[in-house]
Amino acid sequence: MNRRIPEDVLIEALSTGDLVPESPPRAAVLPRPDKAPQAEAEASPHPISRDDSEGALLEVAVGPHHPSTHGVFRMDVVLDGERVVRLKPVFGYLHRNHEKLGEGGTYLAAMPYTDRLDYFCSLTNNWAYALAVERLAGLEVPERAEYIRVITAELTRVLNHACLIGFLLQELGAMGTPIMYAFREREKILELVEALTGSRMMCNYMRFGGCRCDLPNGWIEACRDVVDALPRFLDEFENLLSTNEILMARTQGIGVLSSELAVQAGVTGPMLRASGVNYDLRRVDRYGIYDRFEFGVPLGAHGDVYDRYMIRMLEMRESVRILQQALRAVPAGPIINPKARLRGFKPPVGEVYGRIEAPKGELGFYLISDGSANPYRYRIRPPSFINLTILEDMCRGATLQDTVVILGAVDIVMGEVDR
Amino acid sequence: MDEGLRSELSRQGVFATTIQDLYNWGCRNSLWPLNFGLACCAIEMIAASMARFDIARFGAEVFRPSPRQADLMIVAGTVTKKMAPQVVRLYNQMPEPKYVIAMGACAISGGPFKRGYNVLKGIDRYVPVDVHIPGCPPRPEALLHALITLQEKIASRKLTGPSRARAFQEEAPGEFPVPEYGPYDLVPAKNTDLWRPKPITRNE
Amino acid sequence: METLEQIKCRIEAAIPGVGLDIQCNRVVPGQASLVVPPARALEVARFLRDDSRLALDYCSNVSGVDWLDRVVEEHVRVTRLVDGQERVFEECRERRVPGHLEAVYHLYSMRLKHGPVILRQRTVNRVDQARLASLTPVWRSAEFQEREAYDLFGIVFEGHPDLRRILMWDEFRDSPMRKDYVEPDDYEYEPTPHDDLREKARRHYPIEADA
Ligand code: SF4
Numbered sequence: 001m002n003r004r005i006p007e008d009v010l011i012e013a014l015s016t017g018d019l020v021p022e023s024p025p026r027a028a029v030l031p032r033p034d035k036a037p038q039a040e041a042e043a044s045p046h047p048i049s050r051d052d053s054e055g056a057l058l059e060v061a062v063g064p065h066h067p068s069t070h071g072v073f074r075m076d077v078v079l080d081g082e083r084v085v086r087l088k089p090v091f092g093y094l095h096r097n098h099e100k101l102g103e104g105g106t107y108l109a110a111m112p113y114t115d116r117l118d119y120f121c122s123l124t125n126n127w128a129y130a131l132a133v134e135r136l137a138g139l140e141v142p143e144r145a146e147y148i149r150v151i152t153a154e155l156t157r158v159l160n161h162a163c164l165i166g167f168l169l170q171e172l173g174a175m176g177t178p179i180m181y182a183f184r185e186r187e188k189i190l191e192l193v194e195a196l197t198g199s200r201m202m203c204n205y206m207r208f209g210g211c212r213c214d215l216p217n218g219w220i221e222a223c224r225d226v227v228d229a230l231p232r233f234l235d236e237f238e239n240l241l242s243t244n245e246i247l248m249a250r251t252q253g254i255g256v257l258s259s260e261l262a263v264q265a266g267v268t269g270p271m272l273r274a275s276g277v278n279y280d281l282r283r284v285d286r287y288g289i290y291d292r293f294e295f296g297v298p299l300g301a302h303g304d305v306y307d308r309y310m311i312r313m314l315e316m317r318e319s320v321r322i323l324q325q326a327l328r329a330v331p332a333g334p335i336i337n338p339k340a341r342l343r344g345f346k347p348p349v350g351e352v353y354g355r356i357e358a359p360k361g362e363l364g365f366y367l368i369s370d371g372s373a374n375p376y377r378y379r380i381r382p383p384s385f386i387n388l389t390i391l392e393d394m395c396r397g398a399t400l401q402d403t404v405v406i407l408g409a410v411d412i413v414m415g416e417v418d419r
Numbered sequence: 420m421d422e423g424l425r426s427e428l429s430r431q432g433v434f435a436t437t438i439q440d441l442y443n444w445g446c447r448n449s450l451w452p453l454n455f456g457l458a459c460c461a462i463e464m465i466a467a468s469m470a471r472f473d474i475a476r477f478g479a480e481v482f483r484p485s486p487r488q489a490d491l492m493i494v495a496g497t498v499t500k501k502m503a504p505q506v507v508r509l510y511n512q513m514p515e516p517k518y519v520i521a522m523g524a525c526a527i528s529g530g531p532f533k534r535g536y537n538v539l540k541g542i543d544r545y546v547p548v549d550v551h552i553p554g555c556p557p558r559p560e561a562l563l564h565a566l567i568t569l570q571e572k573i574a575s576r577k578l579t580g581p582s583r584a585r586a587f588q589e590e591a592p593g594e595f596p597v598p599e600y601g602p603y604d605l606v607p608a609k610n611t612d613l614w615r616p617k618p619i620t621r622n623e
Numbered sequence: 624m625e626t627l628e629q630i631k632c633r634i635e636a637a638i639p640g641v642g643l644d645i646q647c648n649r650v651v652p653g654q655a656s657l658v659v660p661p662a663r664a665l666e667v668a669r670f671l672r673d674d675s676r677l678a679l680d681y682c683s684n685v686s687g688v689d690w691l692d693r694v695v696e697e698h699v700r701v702t703r704l705v706d707g708q709e710r711v712f713e714e715c716r717e718r719r720v721p722g723h724l725e726a727v728y729h730l731y732s733m734r735l736k737h738g739p740v741i742l743r744q745r746t747v748n749r750v751d752q753a754r755l756a757s758l759t760p761v762w763r764s765a766e767f768q769e770r771e772a773y774d775l776f777g778i779v780f781e782g783h784p785d786l787r788r789i790l791m792w793d794e795f796r797d798s799p800m801r802k803d804y805v806e807p808d809d810y811e812y813e814p815t816p817h818d819d820l821r822e823k824a825r826r827h828y829p830i831e832a833d834a
Binding site: 112179 | 454455456457458459461462463465466469470471484496497499501502505509531532534535536537538555556558
């Protein structure tokens with residue numbers, strides 16, 4: 001079995017990159033002699049079953065109730081001293097049967113469930129699902145709705161990345177402070193979201209062919225105020241964290257993921273780009289109206305936890321750029337395609353796979369329609385679930401406390417992992 | 420003690436109270452919740468502990484990772500059948516007196532997911548719940564309200580006598596059987612000693 | 624990117640006797656799919672990944688689908704001897720189409736930034752021959768998703784390195800995402816039950832009019 005990918009992949013991907021982040025000075029990282037994930041991957045088809053360590057091994061179940069596992073995630077870790085020898089993620093503690101429920105109801109009835117997938121980013125989840133159904137039914141989306149979608153999606157991205165960094169730092173032991181900063185910003189964004197959709201978290205805002213309701217009076221201005229204040233927050237956040245010695249020592253050179261393995265394992269989103277692969281669906285698929293905005297795609301050079309942190313910082317800045325451009329240009333007009341039918345909606349027989357760049361990676365919906373009002377098959381491609389495929393490869397040889405950091409930087413939300 | 424005398428004394432700087440009131444006062448103002456998030460509701464629980472809502476104002480900001488140090492379990496989120504045994508086990512490991520807040524529609528009844536095959540239709544099938552908060556998710560304010568409700572409940576509890584609180588009754592169970600994974604469902608599917616819904620009759 | 628027909632021709636040239644089919648998709652252009660026999664699926668997958676013009680290095684989505692047994696009506700012409708004469712009759716017959724399980728793979732190329740190419744593998748039936756070839760050796764991203772299809776649909780992926788239940792507990796004995804799955808009877812009060820739920824509600828909460 002050949003798990004290598006020709007070298008030109010990497011080079012080409014890198015050379016088309018828009019923006020390679022300038023890394024601040026790196027703390028000295030000693031290479032670990034016992035860590036060679038690539039070589040191991042070559043040697044055995046599936047490293048999980050490999051067991052060649054000597055001495056007494058200790059099996060520890062971390063989770064499902066554990067303060068560092070982002071909800072009800074569980075890892076069965078085999079330790080040799082403090083080093084991880086084997087790590088098996090155990091899922092399903094939040095398996096809420098989303099797909100079955102989606103097949104049991106109408107197309108629109110599944111929309112509120114998508115909110116609860118990745119509950120930080122309900123607006124992007126809505127968009128992914130709406131996009132898939134719109135493709136299936138051949139619905140156009142009016143200009144104004146497209147702008148609203150971009151604005152809400154980018155707000156969501158900022159919110160998600162800020163909270164993720166807060167949680168990551170919490171896992172590093174910085175209890176409280178960074179996450180308080182992040183949640184302070186989150187509250188500001190949630191106020192906007194609530195004014196628009198009526199709910200803080202479960203927005204249920206997109207409809208097939210547009211959005212549910214129009215922007216309230218003064219929303220654009222309020223949003224502009226929040227967005228204009230964001231760079232200051234980002235500066236503050238970065239001053240606080242980016243060159244922090246502890247952060248650098250604990251994250252640089254940890255959990256290194258090569259670009260070959262990342263592509264092979266279907267890793268998407270900021271994690272993939274931290275490994276230097278230039279693949280952002282906003283650029284590749286140009287869904288919605290993303291081709292109208294100028295923004296960069298930050299790429300990492302080392303693929304370690306620090307790069308994943310940095311990519312998210314930079315992506316927030318790019319989101320702010322998109323937001324500023326979009327807020328300037330929101331046109332007047334309808335917010336929903338007049339041809340869209342909310343009741344009695346029956347798309348033609350066929351199937352569709354629609355995907356968007358959610359903050360955590362590629363969020364896709366695969367729908368099979370048999371011509372009835374319910375989808376015959378309703379499948380979600382959850383980015384954080386698939387990003388966990390290589391968790392073991394990243395953690396093998398690391399210490400247990402680094403495992404927590406590596407997991408934190410994957411950015412998982414169990415609602416989406418287990419669905 | 421006579422109310423008039425007590426207020427008269429307190430005006431003169433002498434505080435008279437009963438052991439029960441003192442004990443309850445201490446208990447209710449230092450609830451230590453279990454750091455235990457299940458799903459979306461947990462995010463609002465975290466938000467409640469952050470700057471804007473600041474659960475510390477009510478003395479409940481010390482989120483404990485270990486059930487042995489906690490006396491309040493906030494079941495924040497969907498309890499799946501796969502997770503239910505662990506939730507019950509965590510409850511069993513908490514020391515008395517212990518309280519449970521079921522936060523959100525899911526913890527109360529399965530909420531939006533109640534038709535799912537792997538969703539437990541309400542945590543009250545396995546552990547006793549003191550306060551239910553409806554909402555999906557309940558706002559942080561609602562969690563604060565639930566906390567205050569619980570504090571009132573604690574303030575009015577009796578330590579002695581036949582109507583004393585459950586935690587002080589020797590014969591009352593403090594631990595509940597942990598369900599096991601069966602081939603199709605949890606075994607048992609509910610704790611019938613605990614969960615006895617009133618028969619509902621309905622006109623159609 | 625090449626069209627699916629071209630891809631099919633090239634696969635057939637590279638892997639003789641493979642026996643591919645195209646399932647068309649009228650509503651979404653560019654999302655027709657290639658039906659691959661499970662016995663040759665691994666070869667096809669390797670070809671798609673390693674071919675320099677396709678370079679489908681990224682398997683995005685793996686999904687199980689359950690197709691139940693169906694009854695289709697067919698009009699057939701039969702000749703019968705009536706009064707010593709041969710006459711042609713139109714007859715309506717019901718034919719049972721056995722159901723099958725399906726695994727659908729959505730492939731993209733991260734290098735060339737194109738896609739999707741959709742692969743489908745089909746099992747012989749839904750009961751004892753629900754076996755397909757695992758494509759995890761080619762795309763590691765299929766690992767968890769194939770486990771999920773095994774768990775929820777009961778598709779056995781041969782050659783999968785670690786085929787266990789992933790979402791349900793290990794002792795569980797059913798495939799809940801199949802269309803004919805019957806869920807355990809743990810009903811929770813429903814204020815406005817309708818359709819199939821109504822029957823359940825009747826059983827659990829007597830309705831005054833009934834009682
Ligand atoms: S009640 Fe709503 S918000 Fe809370 S866990 Fe359930 S679905 Fe999530």
